[in-house]
Amino acid sequence: MITKVRSHLSQNEPLLFEISSPGKQGYQLPELDVPEVDPAAALGAAYVRSEIEGFPEVSEVDAIRHFTRLSTWNYAIDLGLYPLGSCTMKYNPRINEQVARTEGLAWIHPYQAESLAQGAMEILASLERALLEITGMEAITLQPAAGAHGELTGMMLVRAMLEARGNPRRTVIVPDSAHGTNPATVRMAGYEIANIASNDQGMIDIAALERMVTEDTAALMLTNPNTVGIFEVHIREIAAILHARGAQLYMDGANMNALAGIARPGDFGVDVMHLNLHKTFSTPHGGGGPGSGPVAVKQHLEAFLPKPRLAKDGSQWRWNYNRPQSIGRVRAFYGNFGVLVRALAYIQAHGGPGLKAATMDALLNANYLRKLLEPHYQIAYPAPSMHECVFSDSRQAARGVSTGAIAKRLIDYGFHPYTVNFPLIVHGALMIEPTETEGKRELDAFAEALIAIAQEVEQQPALVLEAPHSTRVSRVDETGAARNPVLKFTART
Numbered sequence: 001m002i003t004k005v006r007s008h009l010s011q012n013e014p015l016l017f018e019i020s021s022p023g024k025q026g027y028q029l030p031e032l033d034v035p036e037v038d039p040a041a042a043l044g045a046a047y048v049r050s051e052i053e054g055f056p057e058v059s060e061v062d063a064i065r066h067f068t069r070l071s072t073w074n075y076a077i078d079l080g081l082y083p084l085g086s087c088t089m090k091y092n093p094r095i096n097e098q099v100a101r102t103e104g105l106a107w108i109h110p111y112q113a114e115s116l117a118q119g120a121m122e123i124l125a126s127l128e129r130a131l132l133e134i135t136g137m138e139a140i141t142l143q144p145a146a147g148a149h150g151e152l153t154g155m156m157l158v159r160a161m162l163e164a165r166g167n168p169r170r171t172v173i174v175p176d177s178a179h180g181t182n183p184a185t186v187r188m189a190g191y192e193i194a195n196i197a198s199n200d201q202g203m204i205d206i207a208a209l210e211r212m213v214t215e216d217t218a219a220l221m222l223t224n225p226n227t228v229g230i231f232e233v234h235i236r237e238i239a240a241i242l243h244a245r246g247a248q249l250y251m252d253g254a255n256m257n258a259l260a261g262i263a264r265p266g267d268f269g270v271d272v273m274h275l276n277l278h279k280t281f282s283t284p285h286g287g288g289g290p291g292s293g294p295v296a297v298k299q300h301l302e303a304f305l306p307k308p309r310l311a312k313d314g315s316q317w318r319w320n321y322n323r324p325q326s327i328g329r330v331r332a333f334y335g336n337f338g339v340l341v342r343a344l345a346y347i348q349a350h351g352g353p354g355l356k357a358a359t360m361d362a363l364l365n366a367n368y369l370r371k372l373l374e375p376h377y378q379i380a381y382p383a384p385s386m387h388e389c390v391f392s393d394s395r396q397a398a399r400g401v402s403t404g405a406i407a408k409r410l411i412d413y414g415f416h417p418y419t420v421n422f423p424l425i426v427h428g429a430l431m432i433e434p435t436e437t438e439g440k441r442e443l444d445a446f447a448e449a450l451i452a453i454a455q456e457v458e459q460q461p462a463l464v465l466e467a468p469h470s471t472r473v474s475r476v477d478e479t480g481a482a483r484n485p486v487l488k489f490t491a492r493t
């Protein structure tokens with residue numbers, strides 16, 4: 001009897017436990033040609049796993065098909081636009097992947113002698129030079145393994161430098177629009193957070209900043225373009241206010257894909273910044289995989305950078321550990337080498353003009369979407385958008401439909417949702433970052449979907465409120481799932 005229609009294209013794939021059939025197995029071992037021993041006697045009972053009740057028994061082909069089908073449910077950048085604002089979910093050219101997998105690069109060992117690692121060290125040095133050229137900064141470490149890790153490294157550098165000057169100071173100013181990692185970093189670096197509100201342009205209020213910065217201020221942590229996708233046009237003035245009182249300007253450079261090739265943080269007063277190579281420079285991300293958050297500084301912070309540092313004796317690279325003021329290591333070895341290789345391959349494939357063109361395309365795409373969507377959704381701020389555009393759900397909320405419901409309806413139209421309800425300073429934010437890798441056809445299809453949903457909100461809001469309709473599970477109790485996660489499988493009866 002057929003109990004369930006099972007199409008290879010549908011999401012009706014059963015659990016592995018449900019396709020289990022007693023006695024099936026996915027491996028075959030040769031007959032033992034040595035005496036059999038009791039594992040518990042040989043290893044000690046504590047090291048032998050007992051039988052797991054209900055453990056699925058399937059063949060190799062069962063397992064392969066099961067997981068291959070499941071993998072097709074994942075929305076991926078290889079399937080379509082991934083408009084998650086702030087995350088830069090862009091398509092990463094396969095060639096950079098190929099380069100990172102070159103045999104000599106993929107198999108090099110971090111303990112390999114310096115004399116045998118000269119090529120790898122040259123790659124690191126080339127990447128350092130390229131990133132300094134792009135950012136306009138003066139020294140850089142490639143060690144940190146993520147953006148947030150780079151932030152912490154950067155704030156530790158600020159603290160070490162201020163301590164060396166005699167006083168680490170007490171507070172770091174963070175705008176209310178900041179990415180959540182910024183305030184977390186401030187606390188981890190041992191500072192207190194002073195919140196500064198954005199003005200009605202979505203930018204730092206200069207007069208408020210002027211009042212806030214004191215001899216107790218260690219730094220301002222600023223994202224530029226900020227999290228509403230707007231360039232802080234008064235950035236030089238902001239830097240001057242901080243510097244006049246001995247404070248530092250930290251730039252969260254996760255949005256560097258809006259600046260690369262056009263403007264350099266080092267030229268507009270930034271003292272220390274991090275980059276997200278896994279956002280801007282071609283490493284796939286989103287699954288918690290390896291990342292890289294290099295930290296670039298001006299000369300006055302160089303002595304404090306993590307060690308070891310690359311040094312050159314004649315034509316030979318070596319690692320310099322003799323750095324008495326260094327904050328020490330922030331990561332084992334020299335950073336996530338494979339990610340660094342991808343970044344250099346990406347940068348060299350583009351060259352300066354190519355990077356600029358990519359940035360211009362990122363800005364064009366965001367503003368193209370903004371123009372298409374503005375008649376239907378409330379733009380959060382009038383200032384021009386950079387690489388992402390942020391709308392508010394205020395028009396739809398008036399009909400009882402929130403940004404979260406619109407995002408879920410978008411799934412029915414075949415797109416990954418945008419960033420929902422962030423940044424918090426925008427009511428019911430829809431934060432959309434198309435990135436430069438999307439063509440007009442994909443952008444048009446995405447805009448059409450969002451426009452169709454805006455019309456549904458007017459005509460039949462229930463359709464949106466109950467979405468998604470096309471997935472195996474529609475609405476889950478998100479709060480319940482977060483508070484009482486069920487992590488253990490119990491066989492269905």
Ligand SMILES: *Cc1c(COP(=O)(O)O)cnc(C)c1O
Pocket residue numbers: 086087146147148149179181223227252254255276291293
């Ligand atoms: C992504 C992001 C971060 C954090 O980077 P991770 O690599 O995820 O730790 C910090 N700030 C901004 C603005 C970001 O977009």
